Amino acid sequence: GAVVSQHPSWVICKSGTSVKIECRSLDFQATTMFWYRQFPKQSLMLMATSNEGSKATYEQGVEKDKFLINHASLTLSTLTVTSAHPEDSSFYICSAIAGPGDYEQYFGPGTRLTVT
Amino acid sequence: AQSVSQHNHHVILSEAASLELGCNYSYGGTVNLFWYVQYPGQHLQLLLKYFSGDPLVKGIKGFEAEFIKSKFSFNLRKPSVQWSDTAEYFCAVLPTDSWGKLQFGAGTQVVVTP
DSSP: OEEEEOOOEEEOOOOOOOOOEEEESSSSSSSSSEEEEEOOOOEEEEEEETTTTTTOOOOTTTOTEEEEEEEEETTTTEEEEOSSSGGHHHEEEEEEEETTTTOEEOOOOOOEEEEO | OOOOOOSSSSSETTTTTEEEEEEEEOOSOOOEEEEEOOOOOSOOOOOOOOSSSSSEEEOOOGGGEEEEGGGGGEEEEEEOOOOOEEEEEEEEETTTTTTOOOOOOOEEEEEEOO
């Protein structure tokens, strides 16, 4: 089956620093990747949609300058949390689809970010 | 606005009991429907999906779900649960005209006691 990986699986950083999270599709090419945020005991909230070779589309209320998304290749998307603050601490999950018309998303294992 | 509602936030039941988790959505157009499961410490996995056709869909691990269009519902069922079914279950809706943008319900934490 389609596998999506994320790196790192968890990260702790100091307030004011930036953190980069990678999302890779291991055995398929992902034309589109999605980034979600999950707070404890809550559902996944879509942050942005990332298409290979183009700018990401952010959901309402998500700061694009704070959450930088790059989808440089068909197998890699990155999320950079810039100038992180404690309120950015969360579980970040990516997903990927193989192509247009593919309605099934394959999810990564998530990255736990803790900002101290 | 579109929404996905899961009726129970927390369910506790004994092994061999039957499980039914409710999911309702509000959207007037055509949708694809999913149930995902998240086992402790693991990533989201697809349990089953409905795109079209037979409204009763069967998924992995003995789960099934029924799409009732008139009720905007997609309830998940399993006749006899096991301890290993302890997990968080998410209903998700994908309007076919909002390509890729899954809307998740709040999730239901299911705890199965031995």
